[in-house]
Amino acid sequence: MASPQSNAPISTTRLKQIAMDACQNAIGSAEFYEHSKVEGWNGTIINSILRAVISETTPSGAQLPAHKYVVNSTIVQHLVPTSALNKPKGGSEAKADSPRISTSDGNATATDGKPHVGRRGMHSATQAFWNEKTDGMWSFKYDGGEGKGMDVVISVIWIGI
Numbered sequence: 698m699a700s701p702q703s704n705a706p707i708s709t710t711r712l713k714q715i716a717m718d719a720c721q722n723a724i725g726s727a728e729f730y731e732h733s734k735v736e737g738w739n740g741t742i743i744n745s746i747l748r749a750v751i752s753e754t755t756p757s758g759a760q761l762p763a764h765k766y767v768v769n770s771t772i773v774q775h776l777v778p779t780s781a782l783n784k785p786k787g788g789s790e791a792k793a794d795s796p797r798i799s800t801s802d803g804n805a806t807a808t809d810g811k812p813h814v815g816r817r818g819m820h821s822a823t824q825a826f827w828n829e830k831t832d833g834m835w836s837f838k839y840d841g842g843e844g845k846g847m848d849v850v851i852s853v854i855w856i857g858i
Contacts, residue, residue, distance in 0.1 A: 704833050706754045706764050706855055712835050716851045719745035720839040730774040730847040742770040746853065764831075767854040773819050775846045823852065831857025 705712065723741035727734065746768045755762040823834060832855060839849040 704830060705835060706762070707750055709835060711753070712750070712853060713837060715746055715749045716742075716837045716853075717839065717841075719749070720841060720849050720851070724772075724842060724845065724847075724849065727845055729845050730772075732774070735772050738772060739770045742849070742851065743768045746770075746851065750853065750855075761858070764855040764857055767856075769852045769854075771819070771821065771848075771850045772842070773848045773850075775848070819848070819850075821850070823854075825854070828857060 707715075719742045722745060723738040727738070747766060750766055750768075751762050754764060825832070825834070827833075834852060834854045836850065836852040839851065842849040
């Protein structure tokens with residue numbers, strides 16, 4: 698999902714590494730999606746990426762980078778029964794349920810233990826009017842969230858000053 702940008706102030710290879718490191722730092726130790734922790738995870742991801750791109754793109758001797766940056770982090774919960782992840786339901790002790798994934802079973806629950814009504818989807822789009830020589834956007838999907846019952850999508854926007 699990473700989108701190439703020839704005018705990026707930092708290489709897209711480096712942007713990918715920064716985003717992967719930020720996501721791993723934020724949710725690497727998480728076992729599954731926990732709604733109460735998502736705000737903190739997003740804050741960690743966004744702040745880590747902002748610090749890195751500002752640090753790496755500020756010219757020597759300058760106080761500010763040559764671009765303004767916007768970072769967005771979206772974390773979407775999969776509607777997968779906790780039993781499919783072999784994790785406790787809503788903080789209770791682990792059950793010996795056989796792992797299964799079902800979107801039509803009325804008894805299926807998400808990782809928070811609440812019943813779900815089907816699979817969720819997400820579509821996001823961004824469009825801007827800007828200077829194509831100095832401004833741009835890069836997006837990335839972190840694959841490390843898949844096994845934890847979540848999708849993590851990052852976007853970085855830069856605008857030349």
